[in-house]
Amino acid sequence: MSAIWVLAQLTLREALRRKLVAAGAAVSVALIGLSAWGFWKLSHNHTMTSGEVQLAIPQAFVLFMFMFSFVVALSASAIASPAVSGEVDSGVLQTVVTRPIRRSDVILGKWAGLAALLAAYSLLVTGVMAAVVHAVSGFTVPNVLAAAGFLFAEGAVLLTLVLLLSTRLSALAAGVIGVALFGMAWLAGVVGTLGIAFHVPALHTASEVSMYVLPTDGLWHAVIYYLEPPSYVTQTLGGLAQSHGGNPFFTAAGPTWPYLVWAALWFVIVLGLGLVSFERREL
Amino acid sequence: MSLASSAEPAGPAGDAEAAQAAASPAVHAMDLRKRYRRTVALAGLSMTVQRGEVFGFLGPNGAGKTTAVKILLGLIRPTGGDAMVLGAPAGDRETRRQIGYLPELFRFQAWLTAREVLILHARLLRLPRPRWAPAAAEALAAVGLDGRGDDKVGTFSKGMQQRLGLGVALLGEPALVILDEPTSALDPVGRHQVRIIIRDLRERGTAVFLNTHLLAEAEQVCDRVTVISKGRALATGPPDELRRARPVVRFRVSGLPPGWWQPLANGARWKDEGDWLLAEELDPERIPDVVAGAVALGGRVEAVVPEQQSLEASFLELLGER
Numbered sequence: 001m002s003a004i005w006v007l008a009q010l011t012l013r014e015a016l017r018r019k020l021v022a023a024g025a026a027v028s029v030a031l032i033g034l035s036a037w038g039f040w041k042l043s044h045n046h047t048m049t050s051g052e053v054q055l056a057i058p059q060a061f062v063l064f065m066f067m068f069s070f071v072v073a074l075s076a077s078a079i080a081s082p083a084v085s086g087e088v089d090s091g092v093l094q095t096v097v098t099r100p101i102r103r104s105d106v107i108l109g110k111w112a113g114l115a116a117l118l119a120a121y122s123l124l125v126t127g128v129m130a131a132v133v134h135a136v137s138g139f140t141v142p143n144v145l146a147a148a149g150f151l152f153a154e155g156a157v158l159l160t161l162v163l164l165l166s167t168r169l170s171a172l173a174a175g176v177i178g179v180a181l182f183g184m185a186w187l188a189g190v191v192g193t194l195g196i197a198f199h200v201p202a203l204h205t206a207s208e209v210s211m212y213v214l215p216t217d218g219l220w221h222a223v224i225y226y227l228e229p230p231s232y233v234t235q236t237l238g239g240l241a242q243s244h245g246g247n248p249f250f251t252a253a254g255p256t257w258p259y260l261v262w263a264a265l266w267f268v269i270v271l272g273l274g275l276v277s278f279e280r281r282e283l
Numbered sequence: 284m285s286l287a288s289s290a291e292p293a294g295p296a297g298d299a300e301a302a303q304a305a306a307s308p309a310v311h312a313m314d315l316r317k318r319y320r321r322t323v324a325l326a327g328l329s330m331t332v333q334r335g336e337v338f339g340f341l342g343p344n345g346a347g348k349t350t351a352v353k354i355l356l357g358l359i360r361p362t363g364g365d366a367m368v369l370g371a372p373a374g375d376r377e378t379r380r381q382i383g384y385l386p387e388l389f390r391f392q393a394w395l396t397a398r399e400v401l402i403l404h405a406r407l408l409r410l411p412r413p414r415w416a417p418a419a420a421e422a423l424a425a426v427g428l429d430g431r432g433d434d435k436v437g438t439f440s441k442g443m444q445q446r447l448g449l450g451v452a453l454l455g456e457p458a459l460v461i462l463d464e465p466t467s468a469l470d471p472v473g474r475h476q477v478r479i480i481i482r483d484l485r486e487r488g489t490a491v492f493l494n495t496h497l498l499a500e501a502e503q504v505c506d507r508v509t510v511i512s513k514g515r516a517l518a519t520g521p522p523d524e525l526r527r528a529r530p531v532v533r534f535r536v537s538g539l540p541p542g543w544w545q546p547l548a549n550g551a552r553w554k555d556e557g558d559w560l561l562a563e564e565l566d567p568e569r570i571p572d573v574v575a576g577a578v579a580l581g582g583r584v585e586a587v588v589p590e591q592q593s594l595e596a597s598f599l600e601l602l603g604e605r
Binding site: 013014017090094099100101283 | 353356357358359360376377378379380382384386388389390391392394395403404406407408409448451
């Protein structure tokens with residue numbers, strides 16, 4: 001356990017020293033500033049009725065959070081991809097794994113350190129965005145903690161997958177595959193909503209399968225669900241369902257327990273595969 | 284030089300085991316084999332390194348030296364054969380507490396300072412917390428990096444990184460230190476310091492496994508060397524013995540026709556090099572007989588030079604390059 005802790009601390013220190021945290025903070029402050037300006041413009045738009053504004057703000061909020069989910073996912077991929085392979089290639093890990101530690105300590109330590117970064121980022125960015133939108137437009141995000149939690153889980157899926165890939169592939173290959181799969185899973189989600197809207201069951205089925213293979217999009221829909229006010233969901237489902245068909249930024253129902261159990265199992269399986277893969281790797 | 288102690292009292296159940304481990308050699312490899320797809324890296328390597336001895340592992344590039352070292356540390360698994368290190372199977376996690384390792388190609392976290400790298404390794408070695416800072420300071424001093432401890436490793440030259448690597452390998456008073464080409468990036472002063480460190484280790488009873496292709500280095504510090512080629516040990520012994528395996532005597536004799544030595548050639552191999560005549564594997568006891576023979580034939584013996592064959596010559600000869 002202590003080696004995992006030492007290596008998790010090392011991972012966090014690396015993120016701080018190599019300006020990863022500073023760069024992430026600078027970019028996020030700029031993005032949040034722009035979002036605040038956008039919300040202010042939207043909520044003070046005199047060409048829209050107050051009802052329209054009430055519908056537009058949550059929708060815009062989901063859209064902005066989608067951008068942050070993209071940042072979380074890409075960052076997860078970028079930080080995980082060199083974590084093992086890059087350090088094997090440079091010879092850093094050979095000095096570490098010859099110490100009296102388990103190989104799994106290395107993977108678990110890195111995972112814990114990077115996951116802590118993602119968790120802190122997800123919580124901060126969701127919390128600050130919710131506070132900003134409330135201050136500017138009066139809209140209250142229904143469940144900030146749950147949304148932040150699922151945003152983190154979405155990033156952690158990619159983190160775990162790319163870390164597994166990084167035990168065997170080059171940093172570049174692992175990162176590219178991670179980002180590509182994330183994009184495909186999102187697109188599969190969009191295609192699924194189109195499948196429902198246009199009554200093409202095959203598309204819907206493909207989307208469902210994709211949700212289980214890589215649960216990023218399924219978890220992203222959980223984020224959306226906890227950002228939407230219940231009144232908005234009933235309104236949308238009631239009268240406007242037709243116009244919202246194929247809208248990837250709307251979710252009618254929260255995540256189901258079986259799906260959450262599967263997502264948890266997915267983490268255990270993929271992380272386990274990463275441990276086995278690194279254990280067997282010849283260095 | 285005194286470095287940190289990592290010794291923790293062994294439990295009563297572990298006493299017998301510990302005693303047995305202490306009596307076992309530092310390294311014992313039996314018929315070690317390693318194959319990478321079509322390439323054979325080790326083809327039945329056997330060797331024994333005693334505790335407290337400085338053991339040179341010599342061989343040309345690609346002989347399998349680094350492969351053998353990596354098997355001893357558990358970085359790779361052998362395809363066949365057995366290796367025991369400090370009485371435990373090679374790669375055993377707890378035994379690695381007693382092993383210091385300087386890899387051939389390595390890097391430390393460039394964004395850490397030298398002291399932080401040492402403290403990181405002290406923690407991974409599970410040294411007690413109060414020992415972290417003193418152990419780091421002692422290691423820095425031992426490798427001549429005191430004064431640079433708080434500089435980032437990324438600003439270090441290759442030679443300084445190698446010194447730091449050596450410092451890391453010395454942490455925790457290991458019973459076995461494995462050095463893979465430890466002086467490859469060092470200047471003559473650095474090489475000299477490494478020799479001093481190795482001698483200090485020997486005085487402390489630490490076994491040193493020195494992987495090198497620098498024969499002079501092996502000649503100066505090793506108690507015994509093994510020459511390996513194509514994944515197999517060709518010869519093992521003290522450097523002196525390997526050198527003397529084929530003594531050479533040079534004769535400079537004038538006034539005699541070529542081939543005068545033929546009747547005197549008992550067992551020796553003669554080589555006519557013009558001015559000089561070389562007798563390889565000539566029993567030193569027979570030198571006066573050869574001189575007397577040459578004089579009896581009417582020759583003038585101008586010089587007789589018994590030569591110590593250099594380790595390099597023995598090495599090349601063993602490898603079949605001469």
